[in-house]
Amino acid sequence: MRPLLLALALALGASPAFAATIEVTIDKLVFSPANVQAKVGDTIEWTNNDILAHTATVKGGWDVMIPAKSKGKVTLKAAGAVDYFCRFHPNMKGRIEVTP
Amino acid sequence: MFKRPTAALAALFLMSTAPLALAAEKPTDPQIAHIAYTAGSIDIEAAKLAIKKSKNKEVVDFAKDMERDHAAVNKQALDLVKKLKVTPEDNDTSKALAKAAEEERAKLAKLKGADFDKAYIENEVAYHKQVDGALETLLIPSASNAELKSLLETGLKIFQGHEQHAEHVAGMLK
Numbered sequence: 001m002r003p004l005l006l007a008l009a010l011a012l013g014a015s016p017a018f019a020a021t022i023e024v025t026i027d028k029l030v031f032s033p034a035n036v037q038a039k040v041g042d043t044i045e046w047t048n049n050d051i052l053a054h055t056a057t058v059k060g061g062w063d064v065m066i067p068a069k070s071k072g073k074v075t076l077k078a079a080g081a082v083d084y085f086c087r088f089h090p091n092m093k094g095r096i097e098v099t100p
Numbered sequence: 101m102f103k104r105p106t107a108a109l110a111a112l113f114l115m116s117t118a119p120l121a122l123a124a125e126k127p128t129d130p131q132i133a134h135i136a137y138t139a140g141s142i143d144i145e146a147a148k149l150a151i152k153k154s155k156n157k158e159v160v161d162f163a164k165d166m167e168r169d170h171a172a173v174n175k176q177a178l179d180l181v182k183k184l185k186v187t188p189e190d191n192d193t194s195k196a197l198a199k200a201a202e203e204e205r206a207k208l209a210k211l212k213g214a215d216f217d218k219a220y221i222e223n224e225v226a227y228h229k230q231v232d233g234a235l236e237t238l239l240i241p242s243a244s245n246a247e248l249k250s251l252l253e254t255g256l257k258i259f260q261g262h263e264q265h266a267e268h269v270a271g272m273l274k
Contacts, residue, residue, distance in 0.1 A: 029257040051172045052258065068172065088165050089261025090268060 021045050021073075024094065026054055026066065029086075031094035038076055038098050045073040054086045056094065063087070126242045127191065133181050134188035135197065135239065136252060139231050140170040140177070142201040143262075146227075149208060150220045159217045162269045166224070166262065173255060180251055214273070221270045228263035232256060 019041040025032050026048045038044065048054055048066045056064040056072065061082065066072035079100045086092035127135065143166050150163035181188055204223055211219050235256045243249040 028254045029261065051176055052169050086261070088169070088265060089258065090264040091257065091261045 019043065019075075023047065026050055026092075029054075029089055029092050031056075031092060034093065035095045035097070038096055040076055040079050040098060040100055042098075043073050043075045044096060045071060047071050052088070054088060054092065056084045057087045058082050058084045127193065127239070128189070129184075129243060129245050129248055130186050130189035131191040131193070132239050132243050132248065132252070133177060133186055134190055134194050135234075136255060137174055137177050137188055138194040138197050139234075140174040142197060143224075143227065144170045144174075145201065145205065146208070146220065146224070149205060150216075153208075153212075153216055154220070155213070156217045156273070158269050158272055159221065162221070162224075162265065165265065169258060169262070173258060177251060180247060184245060184247065186245075186248075218270075218273055221266055221273060224266040225263060225270055228259050228266060232259050232263060235259065 020039070021043045022036050022038050022045070024036060024044060024046045026046055028050065029052075031046070036044065044056075046054075046056055046064070046066045048068060048070055051068050053068050054066045056062075056066060056074065062074050064072040064074050076096070076098050079098050081095060081097045083093065083095050085094070147163040147167040147170070151160055151167070154160050154163065204227075208216060208219055208223070235252055240249060240252045240256065243252055
């Protein structure tokens with residue numbers, strides 16, 4: 001078996017849940033895409049291209065720090081739609097629709 | 101209402117508490133760079149005072165956010181003027197801004213505790229509002245270099261974010 005195929009087979013065999021990682025980019029104080037769809041167990045990963053630190057914060061819920069020129073992530077544990085914003089710049093807004 | 105844009109700008113900043121600084125017509129890029137940098141430095145100075153004086157966690161956290169953001173933006177502004185080989189040029193608007201800020205700092209320095217917190221945050225709301233207005237109506241439209249204009253546009257979003265953040269903290273102090 002070729003090494004690449006072997007690696008692929010091992011990787012697939014080791015993760016039966018197929019949880020996805022959804023990428024959101026932050027550029028000039030804008031979450032993009034601003035609206036994403038996800039499933040419970042998926043991870044949202046923000047890539048911050050700005051020179052400023054941001055957060056992805058749900059009022060009364062999770063709070064993710066996303067340092068300047070860095071990344072932050074959260075794994076979604078509950079179904080439902082959540083609106084999030086940046087605590088440092090509350091004019092930055094995003095939304096995640098989480099299905100079971 | 102105002103014939104001279106810089107006079108309008110000075111009026112926005114000073115809110116009639118000090119004489120209008122009459123300057124040339126619309127500001128040049130070297131002047132705009134100086135005004136933007138001065139506006140950021142003023143907020144950093146105010147933040148340093150708040151970090152030193154306030155005992156309120158929300159206020160201190162807010163001040164630290166201001167200090168960090170404005171330092172980052174001013175660094176970017178300096179990098180840009182260096183790249184563009186523009187020398188920021190002092191002007192009457194920058195001078196008027198600095199003078200008004202000095203007076204505000206002197207006023208704040210005399211206050212203590214909750215009085216200080218309230219006055220600092222209220223000034224932050226008002227100050228960011230004034231700078232937003234100046235960016236929107238004068239600095240962004242006057243900037244001729246595309247990169248400078250783009251930096252000012254991002255700056256406007258940051259300042260608007262800070263204004264909302266300050267309003268949120270002001271709401272918590274009530």
